[in-house]
Amino acid sequence: MIEIKEVSKHFSGQRKVINQLNLSIPDGKIVGFLGPNGAGKSTTIKMMTGVLPIDEGTISLDGFDIEKKTLEAKRIFGYVPDRPDLFLRLKGLEYLNFIADIYQVPKEVRQERIERITKQFSIYNSLDDYIQSYSHGMRQKIIVTGVLLHDPSIWILDEPLTGLDPKSAYILKEMMREHANKGKTVFFSSHGLEVVEQLCDEVAIINNGELLFYGTLQDMKETYESDDQSLEQVFLELTSNE
Numbered sequence: 055m056i057e058i059k060e061v062s063k064h065f066s067g068q069r070k071v072i073n074q075l076n077l078s079i080p081d082g083k084i085v086g087f088l089g090p091n092g093a094g095k096s097t098t099i100k101m102m103t104g105v106l107p108i109d110e111g112t113i114s115l116d117g118f119d120i121e122k123k124t125l126e127a128k129r130i131f132g133y134v135p136d137r138p139d140l141f142l143r144l145k146g147l148e149y150l151n152f153i154a155d156i157y158q159v160p161k162e163v164r165q166e167r168i169e170r171i172t173k174q175f176s177i178y179n180s181l182d183d184y185i186q187s188y189s190h191g192m193r194q195k196i197i198v199t200g201v202l203l204h205d206p207s208i209w210i211l212d213e214p215l216t217g218l219d220p221k222s223a224y225i226l227k228e229m230m231r232e233h234a235n236k237g238k239t240v241f242f243s244s245h246g247l248e249v250v251e252q253l254c255d256e257v258a259i260i261n262n263g264e265l266l267f268y269g270t271l272q273d274m275k276e277t278y279e280s281d282d283q284s285l286e287q288v289f290l291e292l293t294s295n296e
């Protein structure tokens with residue numbers, strides 16, 4: 055479970071980019087975090103994962119405050135950033151072993167997981183190549199593999215499906231569903247309603263750093279949809295900055 059309480063953030067010389075955000079992400083559900091460019095999704099996710107300091111408020115992961123119990127919190131989540139350009143000078147396999155070492159994944163377990171997951175993502179034959187030479191989608195897949203390798207209970211994914219080919223996107227969506235079905239937490243950001251409609255149990259919509267809606271798609275339909283407005287039109291209207 056992820057608890058975001060009264061969180062605000064501003065960057066120097068700017069207005070608040072996150073304003074008094076409250077959000078409770080339950081276990082056992084896939085929750086989509088939706089909003090247009092610049093809405094504040096990545097900033098929120100970076101605060102959740104301890105990448106950015108929180109100006110005001112608190113965020114806890116399974117009860118561990120990310121700023122006060124940082125190590126404990128970091129042990130239990132896996133994070134896929136929006137830009138997967140990390141550790142470019144390592145070979146794919148070196149990166150995965152590095153992650154497995156940090157999280158102390160036993161040798162036999164890591165071998166089985168690396169082989170299974172990278173074969174599913176069709177990157178098994180590229181593990182001896184440098185990440186530098188990988189395409190955007192391959193870089194994303196190696197980072198997702200690194201996350202799955204240590205089997206964290208909370209998954210925090212920043213636009214995980216952007217740049218993935220349809221087969222890999224399908225596999226990742228299946229994995230997200232399986233993880234939520236095990237009673238674990240899956241939180242991911244996206245621009246579009248389509249993937250959220252396919253995949254999510256609940257959706258949080260943010261714009262200009264403020265939460266506009268949180269609930270099931272059914273709630274959203276019941277609250278906003280009408281005969282002359284589809285859910286997509288509702289979403290576009292809610293998040294319009296014009």
Ligand SMILES: Nc1ncnc2c1ncn2[C@@H]1O[C@H](COP(=O)(O)OP(=O)(O)OP(=O)(O)O)[C@@H](O)[C@H]1O
Nearest residue numbers: 065068071089090091092093094095096097098245
């Ligand atoms: N390091 C930074 N310094 C200054 N402003 C920043 C910084 N990072 C983000 N911002 C600003 O904070 C706001 C929210 O940005 P953020 O990246 O969180 O949005 P987003 O919803 O993830 O957008 P996108 O969908 O385009 O990735 C934007 O106005 C952005 O310009």
